[in-house]
Amino acid sequence: MKTCSLLSLLHISSPALPIGAFAYSQGLEYTLDAGWCKQAKDVEAWISGVLNYGLGGVDLPVLARLHRAWLEEDQAALEYWNGMLLAFRETKELYLEDVQVGDAFKQWHLSQSKGHEAKLDWIEKPTVAAMYALSSVISEIPVEQTLIGFTWAWLENQITAASKAMPMGQTDGQRIIRHLIPMIEDVIERAMTMEDHEIGSGLAGLAMSSALHEHQYSRLFRS
Template sequence: MITGPTRTPMADLAARPVAGLLRTLWLASPALPVGGFSYSEGLEAAVDAGLVTDEPSAADWLVDQLHLGLARSDLAVVAQAIPAWQAHELARIADLNAWVLSTRETQEFRLQTEQMGRSLVEWARSLGPLGGGVLEQLQAAGLQPPTYPVAMACAAAASGAALTDSLSGFAFGWAENMVQAAIKSVPLGQSAGQRMLARLIAEIPLAVEHALSLGDHQRQAFTPMLAILSARHETQYSRLFRS
């Protein structure tokens, strides 16, 4: 009879950070079935308008979007929602979810966060007991509908990972999806995509630090050019990405 290794209390303690890291990698993976790969978040419209034409302009665009958009809004929401989920502060969760819904600047952005939030709930449902109670927490919150950053924060809160690691994973997942969008829409090669991803990785720690520093009255979703491009993308004649 073959048996597995015997675990000790010290081994369990040492395994917790590793388990948190693995779950963070899981949540950041493009294989997570939430549909992030199907959105360009205005990038495809920027290509159509001639604002993004090559690797340098695409990289500059995404770095700006990381710092001026994601870090100030969704990443800051995740930073505040994770401890709220861990403390079971459902009123706080509801307020953060309402903020996300009310600050989507276009119908396209609103539909994206709703669709990805619902898909994360279905992912948790499909896991059953393996989900670590994520589905039960989301259901208890009664969010109608759950937005993606708030739902993802619930999964991150259950992972046991450090807050900065969870935020870095969220930002990396966004970066990987956006680089793939650039590769397809500019278009660019895989090597260009890797160089762009390397540049974004170098910028993510600063974006995480910024997100952690923001209070309720400092969060913002104010990217006028991105909003205009997103609105144009909704009726763009030819497009690869969802609107």
């Protein structure tokens, strides 16, 4: 991969990207508040489960298809897979996060991606994955590296959320990241070869925590 493309991947994967992803915990805040995760090892188990069965089962294989659709300028495929991703959002909170952060990503594109403005109207409610895939295609980032960057950005956000919502130090957070790096490689490899009919997830705990977070009395993160 070209140096310019690599730097662009680091750019769109940075927590400093002004799209507001840091404001959400994806139900993790309720999980910690309810005592479902009490220690760093519990947080690692929770995040690894969501990584393996949530991101790996839905977001990443769909991201790969969105990347291909942008490359081929296939608007019908973009609308289909973007809609499919939203259909998999099991709670209002998860749905709104995707469309709100996705819209913020779209506004970022309008200010940064000159010459591609017309494409931003191809999808009515763009998801984060759809906008991330567009960034990757514009910057000539290959699909596998696109999945790596997307996963890394998600993982860092989850670790940051856990560190804010419970007394977990930076050392514990970095230890979790180091432990999950081999899993990331396996999850991405599986997502790259997944057939359409294999896409899916069944994380009842995540759906419950997200739904209950919508009514949590005191929150650090948006719902």
